[in-house]
Amino acid sequence: MNLKLENAVQQQVEEQRFLLSGVTxxxxxxxxxxLDDFPGLRMTYLEGMLELFMPSEEHEDIKTTIARLLELYAIEKNVRLYGYGSATYRKKAKERGLEPDECYYLNTKKEFPDIAIEVIVTRGLLDKLEVYRGLGVPEVWIWQQGQLVIYHLSQENYEPATRSEFLPDLDLDLLMRCASMPDQHDAVVAFRDALQ
Structure with a gap:
């Protein structure tokens, strides 16, 4: 196992990423x-490469705000949405594994989540969409710089989409506006008021 240290710290954002190669x-x-008991540590494994990631407070704030909004939407619209946070998902045959920032199943639990959410504050060292593709996760939401892009797994590749296949009535512009608010409570209240 070769250790290649790459510290992706950007503009006083306290995120740390490290890449190891040749990992079986x-x-x-x-x-x-x-390292399961190491709080906050995320690992992404892709065909012998392992990224270790410690998220920043900003990262955790955004992902929690998005989760709260999505869960509020599900309650208000009576959608059977089940959250599993940053549970570990892996598939040995495809040599892939990771912990999403947030993930959800609709209606019932399956081997892999229906929706995975990733927040990007600093550039990752591995291609997470490639990991999700190997796991067969049907929908990945990526939040970066105040924008949310939804990717659907079509055939063998992800394609950007204008709406969620699982939550087609969700107003993504409203979700982005509220998720960009600096205060979580204000964001949730504004989102709730807009839904009613």
Whole structure:
């Protein structure tokens, strides 16, 4: 296992990313099990490459705000949405594994979530869409610089979409406006008021 240290720190954002190469599947599983109790640590594994990521407070604020808004939407619209946060998902045959920032199942739990949400504050070192593709996650939402892009898995590749296949009536512009608000409580209240 070769350690290549890449620290992707940007404009006083306290996110840290480290990339290890030549990591076997067994080493990845051992590291994941060993470091499970390390608060906040995320791992992304892609065919022998392992990214270790410690999210910033800004990252966690945005992902929590989006989660609160989405969960409020599901309650208001009576959608059976089940959140699993940053649970670990992996597939040995495809040599892929990760913890989404947030993830959801609709109606019932399956092997992999229906929707995964990723917040990008600093550039990642591995292609997460490639990891999700190998896991077969049907929909990935990526938030970056106040914009939300939804990707649908079509055939073998992700394609950008204008709306969620699972939540087609969700007003994405409203969600982005509220998620961009500096105060979580104000964002949730504004979103709730707009839904009613």
């Amino acid at each position: 599947w067994e080493q990845y599983e051992t590291l994941r099990a060993t």
